[in-house]
Amino acid sequence: MTAVELAGITKRFPGVVANHDIHLTVRKGTVHALVGENGAGKSTLMKILYGMQKPDEGTIAVHGEKVSFSSPADAIVRGIGMVHQHFMLADNLTVLENVVLGSEKLYGIGGRARRKIKELSDRYGLGVRPDVLVEELGVAARQRVEILKVLYRGATTLILDEPTAVLVPQEVDALFDNLRELKAEGLSVIFISHKLGEVLSVADEITVIRRGTTVGTAVPAETTSRQLAEMMVGSELPTPETAESTVTDRPVLTVDKLRLTTPGGKALLDDISFTIHAGEVLGIAGVEGNGQTELVDALIGLRHADSGVIRLADEEITAWPTRRRREEGIGYIPEDRHRHGLLLEAPLWENRILGHVTEKPNAKGVWLDPKAAQDDTRRIVQAYDVRTPGIDVTAASLSGGNQQKLIVGREMSHKPRFLIAAHPTRGVDVGAQAAIWDHIREARREGLAVLLISADLDELIGLSDTLRVIYDGKLVADADPAAITPEELGTAMTGAASGHLEHEETPADGGRGAEDEGR
Amino acid sequence: MKKFDKERVLLAVAGPVIALAVAFALSAIVLIASGKNPVEPFALMFEQAGFSDIQVLIINQASMYYIAALAVAIGFRMNLFNIGVDGQYQLAAMMAAIVGAHMNLPAALQIPLLLLTAVFTGAFWSGIAGVLKVTRGVSEVVATIMLNAIATSVIGYLWLPTVFGVKVGNNNTTGEMHSSGWVPGIDMGEAGEIYGLVILAVLLGIGYWVVLNRTRFGFDLRASGASESAAAASGVSPKRMVLTAMLLSGALAGLAGLPILMGDTHTYSLNFPTGIGFLGIGIALLGRNSPVGIAFAALLWAWLDKASPELDFHGYDKEIAVIMQGLIVLSVVVSYEAVREWGLRRQQRRVGAELAAGHVLGADNNTTKEVAGR
Structure with a gap:
């Protein structure tokens, strides 16, 4: 008995x-x-299934x-409900009110x-x-409210769009228990993810999509994450591990007792x-928000x-405005590139100027130097493998990955001393x-602090060379990345652990190895 | 790369052309609905455009529209709506007229003095709205509308005979300016005289382009308009930029009334043209905030103004021109948004297609392999 069947779906789309x-x-x-x-x-594809877009064929x-x-x-x-990646709940209403809203x-x-x-x-x-x-409510509880909202409306097929992106590992397990309950009751769940470990543990069947088309299906019992990964990308999965340590004893960025509060006086960052x-590379782990x-x-x-x-090398920069900080060598890869990193409707070469308008090669004195900026954009596009037909197209016409490569190229081109990579x-x-x-x-090897x-x-x-855990605006724990597993880090991210995190039992390398197997 | 440039030109022209076509068609429908011939009024107005005296009138009028529209456009470029250009240029023209009537320097000093008076008055008036927005978060739309009303009252006050006013018959004036502050026109013989300050309008247009497109400041301003959050992250101080843009807009606005003041009326009276600031909004919209586009739009508006009185002599109502101006603004808003979205999508699709076809800038082996693998 099939709950949903999509056949020959084609969508020509910007x-x-x-x-x-x-x-x-x-x-x-x-x-x-x-x-x-x-x-x-x-x-x-899910937007098509959920009626937000119409397919051209199929x-x-x-x-x-x-x-x-x-x-x-x-x-x-028709009984199809969607739980979006970004929750759509009104904070100042109760759960009941949120659930009935629109389905009174x-x-x-x-x-x-x-x-x-x-x-x-x-x-x-x-x-x-x-x-x-x-x-x-916390993030996980909100997600359950979203699921309930969909069930309340009579859904028998639930679409969950990257539901684990906002959860720590323990919460992920709880979510998966909920999903098993749902299917035991005869409901169907479509689970969208790019995390293979999770997919293998919860799914009954897997469909792999690559470059806009389905390249195959798999059953978890008969497949490994490596096989799945190869289906997904058509090549070997890269690993983020850094080989040897390049840490020096020269401080580049020093933050001391930084505190930031809301206008109401609530501490957003404390001590x-x-x-x-x-x-x-200092890594900050923490649940978003x-x-x-x-x-x-x-x-x-x-x-x-x-x-x-806040000190950059030996200068105090606490009162400096953003522009001065950027001129003096702080690079910035923002969390939300559309809001903070790009002018979407401007051509690529103008985006190359953004954030560095006072610096070479973009400007000579108060004048812009469009020619030099354009030439340098071409260089970045080639050096950073930004896939684009030219530098006059708008940033919006590039895919997310290519937009990000452009941003990374731009920031690296100004030889930052300190890079914020969110x-x-x-x-x-x-x-x-x-x-x-x-x-x-590469930049780290040359002495960049990240x-x-x-x-x-x-x-x-x-x-990372060093890991710190942020919880409720405070740095609550630190850990050695060579000796910690994602699960242990996840525990600390919920605020359950503090101080220096030690890996239990297995020696450092063994822990990492086991972890890789599980993924 | 050529292809994308051609594309841009096409997109830039498509919006106004569609808007004008729609506006003409709708005006024709209005004419039909009122039982009139839908074509003849336009024919008459086009005929008017051929007469040299009308052409001079059009150019003179357009110069003022142009400056006012530039003032509006500089606000638009960073998402500020200076709806107060109207009050700014009237107050500025009046202050210039007053200074011109009470000071008498050699022309080489007098004319710059009057220009600066107008610039500073306009900037001061818009600056109030700017300061309010930056310090108190007051919407510049509300503040500048209020300031328009206040400007009208201030002008009424300054017209009092006990202040700076001079009564000429029933007319309130500021007295005649000393001739050292008159800007000589360009003599066109029978057709009349083109205001000398038309040249100023042209220079302002060039300056507008250079500042916006070739200076760091202009880049920051455009970035702020395109994305406030991205501009802030790039190092633009949003508050300072709001204030600067407001001051610049007001400074430009202050000059909008000067071509006629210094070229023709030589006094600020009840007959001084009003409403140019509001027309400037429509013109800036039609001209897509570009100096060339605004020039065409200003000429079009001036043509509708100056050619329409002829309609009265042929049994048509000259108000058809006003209806048409309104319809143009309406269709402009709709067609530009539609063309913008269409253009963006079209480009995304083309970039996708070009990439799929392997046309990648600096294509390397990696790329060809990927494409072959699909």
């Missing part, structure tokens, strides 16, 4: 990857994983019946709705309390102190510290990821 002749069959009562690199076309069948969706409302009527007609807004929520929560082991304000030496964004803002000068001191490979395909890691390593923030624990452990 951007580099479109969907092309996609086939996907989801059996009832199973968890079906859809895996592929970032940008392979997974999200587009058919969708739900429970054997051909359907055509023109809006998500049509999809919901189903079970009313009072006792009947509450009973229904209770019933669903109990049946699938979601543990949702209807009368709590959403703002009081943050660390030193990054030349040739050192624990102060990483604020820390980056304080270092690049978008927000100014309420107290504390999620440098987020939303980037595997090839670009390896290239970006190489560039960071602050690395990443949600990808393998990346953090692999690239």
Whole structure:
């Protein structure tokens, strides 16, 4: 019995990857994983299935019946629900209010709705309390509310878009238990991910998508993560590990007792102190929203510290504006490249100027030097393998990975002394990821100090020389990346551990080896 | 690379052309609806454009529209809506007229003095809105609208005979300016005189382009308009940029009334043209904030103004021109957004196609292999 069947789906779409002749069959009562690199076309496909976009060719069948969706409302009527990567909840409403919002007609807004929520929560082991304000809930609990919202609307097929991206390992396990409950009750789940370890542990079937088309299906019992990875990328998976240490004893960036508060006086960052030496990569681990964004803002000068001191080499820069910091050698790979790193509708060469408008080769005195900037953009495009037909196209027409390579190339071209790398490979395909890691390593060898923030624990452990854990605006723990596993780091990220994290039992290298096997 | 440039030109022209075509068509429908011939009024107006005296009027009028539209455009380039150009240029023209009537320096000093008076008055007036936005977060739209109303009252006050006013019959004036502050026109014989300050308008257009496209400041300003967050991360101080742009916009606005003041009326009276600041908004929109586009748009607007009175002599209402101006603004807004989105998508698709075909800048082995593998 198939819950959903997509056949021959083709979507011609702005951007580099479109969907092309996609086939996907989801059996009832199973968890079906859809895996592929970032940008392979997974999200587009799910938007088609959820009625947000119409396919140009191909058919969708739900429970054997051909359907055509023109809006998500049509999809919901057919029992297809989607849990988005970014939650769509109103913080100042209760769980109950969030769930009934927009579906008041189903079970009313009072006792009947509450009973229904209770019933669903109990049946699938979601543990949702209807009368709590959403703002009081953690990320994992919010996600369960999102799942319940979809179930409440009568979904029998759930699409989960990268549900584990925001969770720590322990929460991921809990989520997977919920998914097993769902399928035991006969529901189907489409699980989108690019994390192979997770996919292998939870999925019944796996469909691999690459460059916009389905390249094959697999059953977890008969496949290894390496085989899956090869299907996904068509080449060997790179590893982020750095070979030998290049750390020197020359401090480049020193942060002392940095504190940042909201206008209301709540501490966003509190008592943050660390030193990054030349040739050192300091990794900051933490669940998103624990102060990483604020820390980056304080270092690049978008927000100014309420107290504390920031030093670049031996100069105090606490009061410097952003431009001066950038001129003096702070490179910045922002977390959100569309908001902070690019002018999407401007040509590539203007994007090459962005952030370095006062520096060579972009300017001569107060005048711009478009010719030199254009020539240098061509150099960056070649040296950093930015896939583009030219430098006059807009940044928006490049794929995420190529946009990121352009940003990395731009920042590296100014020979920074200190680089802020916030999620440098987020939303980037595997090839670009390896290239970006190489560039960071290369610069590190030449004495660059790097602050690395990443949600990808393998990346953090692999690239960093030193690890610190941020929780609720404080640096609560530190660890040696050579002697720690993602699970142990994950525990500390929930605030459960502090101080220096020691790896238990197995010696350092053994721990790493076991971890690689599991992925 | 040539291909993408051609593409840009096509996109730049498509918006206005579509907008104008739609506006003409809609105006024709209005004419049909009122039982009139839908073609003849346009024919009459086109005929007007051929007469040299009308051409001089058009150019003179367009010069003022042009400066006002530049003032609006510089705000638009960084997402600031200076709706107060109207108040700024009127107040500035009046201050220049007052200074011109009470000071009498040699022309070589007098004319720059009057220009600077207007520049500083305009900048001061818009600067109030800028300071309010930067310090108190007041929307510049609201603040400049209010300042327009206040400017009208200030002008009324300055017109009082006990202040700077001089009554000429029923008319309020500021008295005649000393002739050292008159800017001689370009004599076109029978057709009349082109204001000398038309040249200033041209120079301002060139300056606008150079500053925006060839200076660091211009880049920062455009970046702020394109993405405030990206500009801030790149090192632009958002507050300082808001204030600077507001001051620049007001400074330009201050000059908008001077071509007629210094070239023709030589006094600020009740007859002084009003509303140029509001027309400037539509013109800046139609001209896509580009100095060349705005020039065409200003000429078009001036043509509609100066050619339409003829319609009255042929049994048509000259208001058809005003309807048309309104329709142009409406269709411009719609067609530009549509063309912009279409262009962006089209480019994304083409980049995708070119990459798929292996046309990569500096293609290496790696790329060819990837493409072959698909």
